Amino acid sequence: MGDNYIDTALKFARSADPTAQLFINDYGGEGMGYPKSEKMYALVKAILARGTPLDGVGLQLHVSFNSYPSPASVAANIQRLGALGLKVHITEFDVTCPPSHCNASDPNSPGFVAQAALYGQMLQACLNNSGVCEAFQTWGFTDKYSWETWCGKNPGCQALPFDHNYTMKAAGREMIAVLLKNV
DSSP: OGGGGGHHHHHHHHHTTOOOOOOOESSSSOOOTOOOHHHHHHHHHHHHTTTTOOOOEEHHHHHHHTOOOOOHHHHHHHHHOOOHHEEEEEEEEEOOOOOOTTOTOOOSSSHHHHHHHHHHHHOOOOOOOTTTEEEEESOOGGGOOOHHHTTSSSSSOOOOOTTTTOBBBBHHHHHHHHHHHOO
């Protein structure tokens, strides 16, 4: 199909359902200045320049509490995608926190505190781009069923807002606090 297979797929999708919202969704392109982020921006800009239908970009944001793009960088990236007329959805947010830093028996351990702050800051980055960033979704809600555990990547990674017992962690409380500040 050549280099324009994405254009072809988007055009077919639009013709199949003219009301469908068409998004490109990937990981690693969340913050400004990262190679994948710059490539994603160039890609969607070129797609739009060719007149291909595209409504938005999904940013996955699979990060860890000690390795992530800055919230300001994510907010700036959302803003520049919005300037192209695109919507942005945070589609798969999670913050890995291994047991060595997030002690499940101590909900106030430093890792959980850092994780909660990051959940709140990234949610705020989305909310600061009202009209552009329309969705903020976590990749699940309980550590009991985390994709990282399923994949064997980080058993016990504790990446989500609720623990294995479905008890809300500091991350969940922080997101509620951010939402309440923005009402």
